[in-house]
Structures are given as structure tokens and as C-alpha cells.
Amino acid sequence: MDSTADPKGKRPLYQEDGLAYARAAAAAASATAAAAPDEEEAKPKPKPSSSSEEAKPEPEAEDQAEMPPLVLVAEDGVEVSISRRAARMSHMLRLLMEDSCADGPIPAPNVHSDILDLVVQYCEKHGPYYDPEASERARNPFPPFPVELTPTVSSIKPVTYVDPDPHGLKDWDKDFISLDNSTLFEVILAANYLNIEDLLDLGTTTVADMMRGKKPEEIREIFEIENDYTPEQEAELRKENAWAFED
Amino acid sequence: MSADDAGNLFDGMTPGKKHESAPPARGADLISSLPDHLLHHVLSFLPAQAAVQTCLLARRWRHLWRYTTGLRITGLDGPVPAEEVRVFVDHLLILRERTDLDTVEIKLGSLSEEDQPYLKLWARFAVMCKVRVLTFHIYDPYLYLDEIPLVSRHLRTLDLQGLGLGEAFLDFASCPALEHLKMAVCDISVDMISSRTLKHLSITNCHADSGQQVHLSTPGLVSLKLDGSSGMTPTLENMASLETAFVYLGHRCEDNCLSYDSGVFCGTNNISCENCVPNGDGRTVLLGCISSAKHLELMSESGKFIFIRDLEYCPTFSKLKTLVLNEYWCEAPDMGPLACILKNSPVLEKLTLQLFSKGPNHMVEMKGIYSSVERLPETSEHLNIVEVKCDVVDGRILKVLKFLCAYNIRFSFE
Numbered sequence: 001m002d003s004t005a006d007p008k009g010k011r012p013l014y015q016e017d018g019l020a021y022a023r024a025a026a027a028a029a030s031a032t033a034a035a036a037p038d039e040e041e042a043k044p045k046p047k048p049s050s051s052s053e054e055a056k057p058e059p060e061a062e063d064q065a066e067m068p069p070l071v072l073v074a075e076d077g078v079e080v081s082i083s084r085r086a087a088r089m090s091h092m093l094r095l096l097m098e099d100s101c102a103d104g105p106i107p108a109p110n111v112h113s114d115i116l117d118l119v120v121q122y123c124e125k126h127g128p129y130y131d132p133e134a135s136e137r138a139r140n141p142f143p144p145f146p147v148e149l150t151p152t153v154s155s156i157k158p159v160t161y162v163d164p165d166p167h168g169l170k171d172w173d174k175d176f177i178s179l180d181n182s183t184l185f186e187v188i189l190a191a192n193y194l195n196i197e198d199l200l201d202l203g204t205t206t207v208a209d210m211m212r213g214k215k216p217e218e219i220r221e222i223f224e225i226e227n228d229y230t231p232e233q234e235a236e237l238r239k240e241n242a243w244a245f246e247d
Numbered sequence: 248m249s250a251d252d253a254g255n256l257f258d259g260m261t262p263g264k265k266h267e268s269a270p271p272a273r274g275a276d277l278i279s280s281l282p283d284h285l286l287h288h289v290l291s292f293l294p295a296q297a298a299v300q301t302c303l304l305a306r307r308w309r310h311l312w313r314y315t316t317g318l319r320i321t322g323l324d325g326p327v328p329a330e331e332v333r334v335f336v337d338h339l340l341i342l343r344e345r346t347d348l349d350t351v352e353i354k355l356g357s358l359s360e361e362d363q364p365y366l367k368l369w370a371r372f373a374v375m376c377k378v379r380v381l382t383f384h385i386y387d388p389y390l391y392l393d394e395i396p397l398v399s400r401h402l403r404t405l406d407l408q409g410l411g412l413g414e415a416f417l418d419f420a421s422c423p424a425l426e427h428l429k430m431a432v433c434d435i436s437v438d439m440i441s442s443r444t445l446k447h448l449s450i451t452n453c454h455a456d457s458g459q460q461v462h463l464s465t466p467g468l469v470s471l472k473l474d475g476s477s478g479m480t481p482t483l484e485n486m487a488s489l490e491t492a493f494v495y496l497g498h499r500c501e502d503n504c505l506s507y508d509s510g511v512f513c514g515t516n517n518i519s520c521e522n523c524v525p526n527g528d529g530r531t532v533l534l535g536c537i538s539s540a541k542h543l544e545l546m547s548e549s550g551k552f553i554f555i556r557d558l559e560y561c562p563t564f565s566k567l568k569t570l571v572l573n574e575y576w577c578e579a580p581d582m583g584p585l586a587c588i589l590k591n592s593p594v595l596e597k598l599t600l601q602l603f604s605k606g607p608n609h610m611v612e613m614k615g616i617y618s619s620v621e622r623l624p625e626t627s628e629h630l631n632i633v634e635v636k637c638d639v640v641d642g643r644i645l646k647v648l649k650f651l652c653a654y655n656i657r658f659s660f661e
Contacts, residue, residue: 185277192285204285207278208292213324216303223278228306237302237309243338244299 070097071105072120078113079105082120086127091195111193115186122176122199129167130198177206181223279307283314291317291350295339296332313343317350320369326386329355329362336365340372348376357387367393377401379424385409389434396421408432419445436478439464446488450476457501471537475499480553483536492537496547496554504552538562546573546601555584564592568629571599577647585650595627602637602644609636615651615658626654633658 069081070093087093087102096102108116179187188203211219220227229237238245281289290298290312298312298319320336321327332355351373358366366385370392373381379401391411396418404427411434419425419442428442429449436456441464448463448471455461455478462482465471471492473481477499496502534557537543543564547554554575564570570592576585577600589595601609615633633656637644648658 182277185280188281188285192282200285200288204289205292207289211289211301212293212297216300219301220304223276225276225279225305225308227304229303234303241299241302243335244296244302246335 070102072108072116073105074108074113074116075110076113078116080113080116080120082123083127085130086120086123088132089123089127089130089196089198091197093194108190108193111190112186115183115190118176118179118183118187119190119194119196119199123196125172125176126169126198129169173202177202279305283311286311287314287316291315292319294319294321294323296323296335299339314346315343316346316348317352318348318373319352319354321352321354326354326356326384328357328359329366330359333362333365336369340369346376348373348378350380350382351376351378352382354382354384355386358385358390363390366390374399374402380404380406382406383408383410388432391434392416398422400424403427405429410434412437414438417441435461437461440481441465443467446470448472450474450481452476454478455481477501480532482532485536487539489537489540491542492540493544494533494537494546495544496551498548500548500551500553502551502553504550504555533557535560535562538564539566540564541566542569543567544571545576546571547575549575549578551575558584558587561587561591564588565594567592567595569597569599570595571601573600574602574643576600577602577643577650582647582650589627589630590625593627594629596629597632597634598630599634599636600647602635602647604636604638610638611640612636613648613658615656 067084069083070087072080072082074080082093084097087097093102093106096106111119177184177187184203184206188200188207191199191203210222214222219225227234278286286308290301293301295318298315302309302312318339320332322331353366353369353373355366370381370383374397377399381402381404383406386409388409389411390409392413394413394415396415397405398421400422401424402422403424405425406427406429408431410430412430414437417435417437417440419428422442423444425442425444427447428445429447429451430453431449431451433453434455435450435453436459438460439462443465444467445465446467446469448465448468450472451474453476455476457478460479460482462484464484466484466486467488468486469488469490471486471489471494473492473494473496475495475497477497479501480496533553534545545554570588572585572588576582576588589598604610613635615635616631633651635644635647635651635658651658
């Protein structure tokens with residue numbers, strides 16, 4: 001893919017393309033751009049806790065907290081700044097910072113500034129506690145069913161010496177992701193472009209939750225999906241996949 | 248119209264292929280504006296049957312289910328008997344595209360004899376698809392897996408329930424990426440469970456045959472949970488990277504003090520039954536191997552000899568910061584075991600005593616702090632919080648409080 005493609009052109013969908021494009025654009029822009037306005041205060045460091053399970057900020061991240069925030073440019077030209085600590089949550093931005101290509105404005109084409117604001121909000125909230133390894137480990141790919149059939153396990157519940165959610169992020173996430181459909185999908189696409197895995201998971205599991213337990217007709221209604229099968233095609237498909245439709 | 252004409256506008260593409268595009272969003276149909284790979288991801292969260300049923304939504308969706316990166320083999324509303332999904336899964340595994348699978352979850356209720364070979368086959372299929380996270384729960388113990396080792400360069404997390412596991416399976420030498428192992432309600436009557444790479448191990452309510460001594464060879468472990476299994480307590484190896492451990496020796500633990508029933512207490516100084524006598528070879532069963540942890544929860548039912556016997560070796564918990572104990576440690580008349588472990592924890596910051604109350608909620612919670620600057624010489628200088636949690640404040644609790652008062656700790660109610 002041509003890394004200097006017109007920003008208004010095809011939306012880059014893959015990390016490699018987006019990264020190359022962003023690098024080239026950032027390199028070109030930083031040659032001419034004025035210094036980024038320092039809108040954001042440096043985020044206060046999280047309180048040190050006695051529990052060693054909580055992620056300690058890495059030394060490299062601490063340095064970055066002192067450096068000026070990054071500037072993202074939305075498709076409508078509005079600039080949105082994001083602290084370096086929060087920017088770590090985006091794999092793409094992390095690579096840019098490592099390559100020192102992050103000093104000038106970074107284009108985020110096809111992401112409206114309102115959506116970019118939301119995404120930055122998410123990253124600023126989670127940023128101080130972000131530990132890439134722990135996040136990978138803790139990621140539970142499958143949200144539990146509403147009704148779980150578990151046998152009686154009669155053992156003492158461990159005292160929660162390590163609160164799995166000490167900062168109340170789960171509740172915050174729940175509120176954050178209660179968005180109308182159109183915003184939700186825009187956030188997912190933005191998280192995909194910037195490669196923010198945690199936000200992408202949050203968005204996609206929310207969509208899956210909306211689909212769960214619903215018949216196809218109900219799903220179509222929720223997401224306003226137009227059924228472009230003819231009745232004959234649909235009947236044929238039901239026969240072809242009858243093994244999945246037995247009730 | 249033939250079935251071909253009913254095909255969708257965009258071929259289901261294999262993941263990772265570039266130039267994958269999304270059709271232009273039609274009006275309000277925004278979910279269709281997501282690129283294929285994101286929809287594959289969304290469908291992976293649904294029970295497999297629901298994922299396949301999305302083929303009906305619109306032409307775009309006709310083949311998406313075939314490329315999901317995860318499979319959830321269970322009923323639409325939760326675990327169901329295996330026979331209800333067998334025909335479906337047979338079709339699914341053949342008709343879907345053979346992609347790599349990131350996560351596979353098999354959660355099924357009851358099993359019959361005829362189901363068993365299929366279930367083993369599905370697990371094998373998952374491994375062949377390079378699965379990284381495999382969850383296999385049978386709520387009708389036990390399904391005995393064949394005596395063959397798992398061979399996978401990709402498997403990272405294994406979550407098992409209701410399975411019978413053999414010696415060959417539990418030797419994870421052929422799973423060099425394995426980091427998490429969780430076993431609940433499994434039959435693990437083997438001599439050894441071994442993995443050099445394992446970081447997190449959890450064994451809950453498992454079963455080992457009477458007299459079977461299981462040895463855990465997991466030198467790289469960071470967290471350990473041994474929770475209420477039946478049989479003898481497993482022996483461990485020294486685990487230098489261990490940070491947290493939860494050990495609960497429950498009623499079905501076989502390591503019983505022989506004098507307990509007759510009311511005689513085999514304390515650290517009063518060895519009177521042969522089970523409570525230390526081995527004499529200098530190796531502790533448990534405490535010594537977990538002594539490098541920073542957080543420990545050590546609970547036992549009365550009459551089990553493990554902790555008390557291990558204390559004879561006085562392992563030093565040189566990094567221990569928080570400690571949670573139950574009433575077992577306070578049963579001796581002189582509270583010797585509690586005093587001993589406090590003495591051997593030089594950097595302890597917080598002690599929690601959970602007395603006669605299983606939690607997680609307790610009727611009474613007391614917090615104690617040092618009432619004077621002076622501390623007893625043999626306790627950690629850093630110890631600044633002592634919590635006592637119980638349901639009823641009776642004579643047994645008062646005895647503990649009196650003991651702690653001798654340490655110059657004063658209590659207040661929350």
C-alpha cells in the first residue's frame with residue numbers, strides 16, 4: 001500500500017499500512033509543523049501501593065510522562081492531544097514513540113474528532129495502570145454466560161489480597177461503552193486503526209453481547225441490517241445449514 | 248436462483264489477507280461497515296451455533312462464521328449435554344474454513360459413553376488448529392482423556408474441569424509455551440505434574456487416589472493455588488519466582504494427625520504421633536518451597552499436620568509482605584504456629600486472621616494497630632496492620648486477641 005496515500009482516500013485497515021502511513025506523514029509534518037500546544041497537564045503518577053501485583057510504571061514510561069503529549073489530527077482537522085502515558089495503549093502510537101516519529105502531528109484519517117476524543121478519554125483513564133503483559137494475561141477472551149452451570153465447589157474463597165479491579169475500571173468501562181450504535185462502531189474502527197487491543201476487545205464483546213440470545217430477525221432489527229436475501233435464497237440457505245437451525 | 252448466486256458480494260477472505268475491504272455502510276447498517284476480520288472477532292464471542300446462524304442476517308454474513316478465530320462449543324444458553332451438540336459440531340468442524348484458532352472453549356453438561364471419543368477428537372482438533380487458550384469443562388466428572396501427551400508449540404492457557412488426566416498428559420514437556428494451568432474437579436492421580444514454563448497453577452477440588460503422592464515440578468511458577476483437593480497434599484519443588492500462593496487443606500486432605508481425634512494436640516514441641524514427625528531429611532513438603540512469596544494465604548482444617556510439621560524446619564519468609572491465616576494457626580494452647588510464622592517473616596506488613604468464617608463476607612472485622620512504638624523483638628518492624636475477621640466473638644476469638652495484645656497490638660471495630 002502506498003504509504004503516502006491521500007488521507008481522504010481509502011481507510012487503512014491494517015496495522016502495518018496505518019503505521020507506515022502515519023510514520024511518513026509524521027515525518028513530513030514535523031518538518032513544517034509548529035510546536036504542539038501543551039494542552040494536557042502531565043498526568044499525576046498513580047499512588048504507590050504495597051501490593052506488588054499492580055503494574056509499576058516502567059522507567060521508560062516515566063520519562064515519557066515528562067515529554068510533551070502527542071497530537072493526533074482527526075479527519076475534520078481538529079487536533080486532539082494525548083499524553084504519552086495514555087498513548088502507550090495504542091500499539092501504533094507506541095511504535096511511533098519508540099522510533100521517535102511522534103513529535104509532530106499524527107494524522108488519524110477517517111476518525112472524527114468526537115470519536116477521537118472518546119478514544120483518548122479511554123486511554124487516559126486506563127493509561128496509568130496499563131501493563132502490556134498483564135493486560136495480555138488478564139484478557140479473558142470469552143465473557144461468561146449470564147447463567148453459568150458450575151458444580152458446587154465448596155472451598156474457602158480466597159481473601160482478595162489482590163483486588164482484580166482496584167481502580168474500578170470495569171464499572172467505568174461499562175458506562176463508557178454505553179454508546180449509541182453508530183458511535184460504538186466508530187470507536188471500534190478507531191481502536192482498530194490505532195491498534196488499541198483493550199478498547200477493541202471492549203467494543204467487540206459489547207457488540208457480541210448485544211447479539212447473544214437473539215434470533216437473526218431480532219439481530220437485524222437491533223443493528224438495522226438490511227436483509228438482502230430473496231425468500232427463495234433464504235429458504236435455500238436454511239436448508240443448507242439446517243444442522244445449525246435445529247431447535 | 249442457485250445457491251451460488253445467493254453468495255455474498257464479498258468473498259469470505261482468509262484472515263491476514265491485505266486489501267480486505269468493507270462494503271460502504273448502507274444508511275443505518277453500521278455493523279456492516281466493520282471490516283471482515285473484526286466481524287470474525289465478534290462472532291468468536293458467540294456460542295458456535297449462534298455464530299453460524301448469523302449467516303441468515305444478510306448476504307455479507309453468509310460465510311463470516313466460517314472464519315472465526317475462536318470456537319465456543321456449548322449450548323446457546325449455557326452448557327448442555329454433549330449429545331445435543333454432536334451433530335452440530337461434526338458439521339461445523341468440516342464446513343468451516345481451516346483457520347488457526349486462538350481460543351477454543353468446550354463446556355458441556357452430561358456425557359455418555361458414545362460421546363467420549365468425539366470430545367477427545369474435538370480437543371485434538373483444537374490443538375491442531377494451534378489453539379492458544381483451551382478451555383475444556385465437563386460438568387459430569389470424569390471424562391478420562393487418553394494417555395497421550397499434548398503436543399503444541401502454541402498452547403498458552405489450559406483450563407480444565409471434570410477431566411481425568413494421566414501421567415503422559417500432565418507432563419507438559421511438549422508444550423513449551425504453556426503458562427497457565429487451571430484444573431478444577433479433575434482426577435489427577437499421577438506421580439508428577441511437570442512444566443518448566445508454567446507461571447500460574449491452580450488446582451481446585453481435584454482428586455488423587457488414596458495414598459497417591461503427586462509431585463509438582465514447576466520451578467518457574469509465579470502464582471500457585473492449591474484449594475481443597477482430596478488425597479495427600481502434593482509435594483513441591485523450590486520456586487524462586489513465586490510471588491503469591493493460596494493453600495487450603497480441606498476436609499478431604501489425607502494428611503491427618505493421628506492423635507487429633509483423641510484430643511491430643513501435636514504441637515511443634517509436643518510431637519506425639521508419627522505423622523507429625525518431620526521427615527528428617529531436611530526438606531519441607533510445602534512451606535519451604537513457597538517461602539519466597541510476597542503474599543501467602545495458608546489455611547487448613549484442624550487435624551492436618553502439614554503446616555505444623557513444616558514449621559519444624561523454620562523456613563524464613565524473607566519477602567513475605569501480606570499473610571492470611573485461618574484458625575488452624577491459633578489452635579495450639581500457646582499459639583505456637585502463629586508465633587513461629589510471625590517470627591520467620593521479617594518484612595511482614597499486613598496480617599489477616601480469618602477465624603471460623605469462610606468469607607468472603609464476615610460478620611465482624613477488626614483492625615489492629617501497634618499501640619506503642621515498642622514492638623516485641625521477634626516481629627517484623629514493618630508490620631502495621633493486623634486484621635481479625637470472624638462471625639462471632641467468642642472465647643476462641645478472645646484467646647487470639649489476648650495473644651495479639653501481648654504483641655502490643657490494640658484493636659478497634661470498623
